[in-house]
Amino acid sequence: MKISYYPGCTLKTKAKNLERSALACFDVLGIDYEELPRWNCCGAVYSLADDDLLHIIAPVRDLIRVKERGHDTVMTLCSMCYNTLARANELMKNDEKKRYTINTFMDEEPDYAGEVKVVHFLDYLRDVIGWDKLREQIKVPLNDLKVAPYYGCTLLRPREVALDHPDNPTIMQTFLETLGTTVVNFPSATVCCGSYQVLGNPDAALKVSHGILNDAVKHGAEALALACPLCDYNLGFRQDAILNNFPDAREIPVYYFTQLLAVALGTDPAVSHFELNRAGSVQLLKSKKFISGTAS
Amino acid sequence: MPLEIIKFSSDEKYKKKVMEISGQNFHKCYQCGTCSGSCPMAEHLTILPRRVMALLQLGVKEELDKSNTPWTCASCHTCMVRCPRGIDIAKVMEALRLIRLRQNINQIEPSNLTKKEIVGLPQIAMVSGFRKLTS
Numbered sequence: 001m002k003i004s005y006y007p008g009c010t011l012k013t014k015a016k017n018l019e020r021s022a023l024a025c026f027d028v029l030g031i032d033y034e035e036l037p038r039w040n041c042c043g044a045v046y047s048l049a050d051d052d053l054l055h056i057i058a059p060v061r062d063l064i065r066v067k068e069r070g071h072d073t074v075m076t077l078c079s080m081c082y083n084t085l086a087r088a089n090e091l092m093k094n095d096e097k098k099r100y101t102i103n104t105f106m107d108e109e110p111d112y113a114g115e116v117k118v119v120h121f122l123d124y125l126r127d128v129i130g131w132d133k134l135r136e137q138i139k140v141p142l143n144d145l146k147v148a149p150y151y152g153c154t155l156l157r158p159r160e161v162a163l164d165h166p167d168n169p170t171i172m173q174t175f176l177e178t179l180g181t182t183v184v185n186f187p188s189a190t191v192c193c194g195s196y197q198v199l200g201n202p203d204a205a206l207k208v209s210h211g212i213l214n215d216a217v218k219h220g221a222e223a224l225a226l227a228c229p230l231c232d233y234n235l236g237f238r239q240d241a242i243l244n245n246f247p248d249a250r251e252i253p254v255y256y257f258t259q260l261l262a263v264a265l266g267t268d269p270a271v272s273h274f275e276l277n278r279a280g281s282v283q284l285l286k287s288k289k290f291i292s293g294t295a296s
Numbered sequence: 297m298p299l300e301i302i303k304f305s306s307d308e309k310y311k312k313k314v315m316e317i318s319g320q321n322f323h324k325c326y327q328c329g330t331c332s333g334s335c336p337m338a339e340h341l342t343i344l345p346r347r348v349m350a351l352l353q354l355g356v357k358e359e360l361d362k363s364n365t366p367w368t369c370a371s372c373h374t375c376m377v378r379c380p381r382g383i384d385i386a387k388v389m390e391a392l393r394l395i396r397l398r399q400n401i402n403q404i405e406p407s408n409l410t411k412k413e414i415v416g417l418p419q420i421a422m423v424s425g426f427r428k429l430t431s
Contacts, residue, residue: 009419044424045371048390050319055427080420157373158384166377192336192372198417199425200404201368204340230420237416 003073004066005033008081009041015078015229015256017273022077022121022258024271029129029137033075036065042084045196053102059088060102064109066116073117075124077258079228083154086118086161120155121258122171122227123163131178139266140290141180147260148184148221149173150212152231153192166190175257176225179264188215193234209234210242213252223253223284225260232256236278253281263290306355310395314352317391324381325349331375331385341365345375345385352388366392367403371428393428403429 005026011019026033039062047055062085066074076082092099093114103111119127125134149172156166164171167190173183191212194205213235216224226232236254243249259272269291274282285291315321325346332344343351343363351359366389375385397403406426414422 009423014418015420041419041423043427044420045427048371048384048387049317049394050387051317052394078420080424153370153372153374157377159377190374192370192374194336195370195372196421196424196428197337197368197370198421200429201337201340204337204368205370207340208336228420229418230424233418233421 001073002032002034002071003075004036004069004071005075006036006039006042006062006066006081006085008039008076008078009044010229011078014276015232017276018077018227018229018232018256018258021256021262021267021272024267025121025258025261025265028265028267029134031075031124031129034069034071036062036069036074038065042081042088044080044084046084046087053098053105056088056091056098056102057106059085060092060112061106061109063089063092063114063116063118064106064112067112068110071116073119076118076120077227079120079152079154080230082118082120083161087158089114089116089118090160118161120163120227122155122175125175126171131174135178138179138264140264142260142264142288142290143180143182145181145260145284145288145290146184146220146222147176147181147255148186148216148219148224149176149189150216150224150226150231150235151190152226152228153190153195155227156190172225172257176260179260181260184216184219184221186215186219186221188212193231195230195234198230198234198238205234206238206241206245209238210246210249213239213242214246214248214250217250217252221252223255223281225255225257227257239278251278251280253278253284255281304354307357308355310357311352311355313395314388314391317394318384318387320384320388320391322349322352322383322388324383325353326381328380330378330380334374334378335369336372336374337368337370340368345389348388348392349383349385360392361396365389367429397429397431400431402431406430 042059156162176183194208197205329346332346343365369389
């Protein structure tokens with residue numbers, strides 16, 4: 001059955017490498033999807049105030065669009081979109097009073113009561129495709145690539161929308177094992193990268209990000225896999241600042257989990273847009289002979 | 297060390313407001329410190345989350361107003377999933393932020409961002425940062 005795909009604000013530009021690599025994987029895996037028409041920004045962060053329903057409107061509108069298409073599932077790739085849409089959905093499902101207020105406020109829209117299922121590509125791989133089926137599709141096993149699985153916050157917290165155990169998750173490890181990589185477990189896998197504090201307290205965010213990368217390197221990782229464009233910015237893009245500020249910092253490639261999947265599924269490396277990753281990222285994959293030397 | 301006894305009155309109105317916005321009863325906190333021990337931003341906070349809970353219980357608004365804690369919190373929810381008393385501390389931090397933001401006081405000024413920053417920052421950083429730190 002066809003499902004809706006929700007891209008979110010960053011995936012068409014700065015995180016094109018996340019979207020394009022994922023869509024290539026959808027095609028290989030035979031996922032029948034349609035990009036949600038008229039999607040709007042989810043707001044990136046879920047409103048945490050009990051008296052603020054206005055910020056729930058945006059994600060609920062997206063969920064109504066999905067229901068209108070007659071789809072029962074909406075697929076997300078960005079962790080923050082997943083979290084915001086899934087939490088708004090839980091609220092509409094479980095809070096009768098707030099559901100009534102929101103539905104009444106949006107009188108131009110059909111009523112919504114949480115009928116749609118919000119999924120992230122990672123739990124879709126686990127629960128719908130299945131690891132065994134995925135393993136059968138692997139054309140280029142990423143053998144000997146030592147990857148640290150980095151979850152960040154919004155895939156695991158709060159519990160009501162967690163893809164896995166908030167403190168002891170395994171979904172990303174199992175995913176990476178299925179691709180053939182050597183998984184490097186490290187204690188900072190679920191530690192926050194600093195998130196939006198890159199705006200409010202950039203130095204504090206930089207130090208937290210450095211701690212995470214350093215931890216991965218110390219445990220023997222040669223790369224980091226993640227799912228969120230904000231984590232990628234803090235841990236990937238800002239690595240130059242980290243290397244300049246912390247003498248013990250070491251450079252480490254950071255990939256979206258979908259890019260590693262796209263390579264393992266044997267897709268053209270061009271779909272993964274490695275030019276948006278750190279320069280060393282594509283070099284590492286070339287040196288391991290996972291992709292050919294001509295790919296940028 | 298001699299203890300000084302001071303005259304002190306709890307700001308009940310402030311406490312009520314925090315409770316209403318957050319929907320959380322911070323009186324449930326028994327000061328175990330799990331939140332502070334779990335906070336990734338702890339070293340950058342002027343008041344650790346455990347103490348924020350204690351100050352709220354006592355209604356010490358002035359101390360909380362001076363603190364950078366709600367503005368350094370990244371809403372990562374680690375404290376929340378680990379709190380043995382089931383307090384959603386992330387929601388309490390949001391309430392402390394909103395009480396100030398709703399007076400039209402911005403924590404960061406979007407217009408002060410340089411062109412370089414705007415070009416470099418992903419949309420997700422700006423949307424979430426503005427949502428949390430501006431009115």
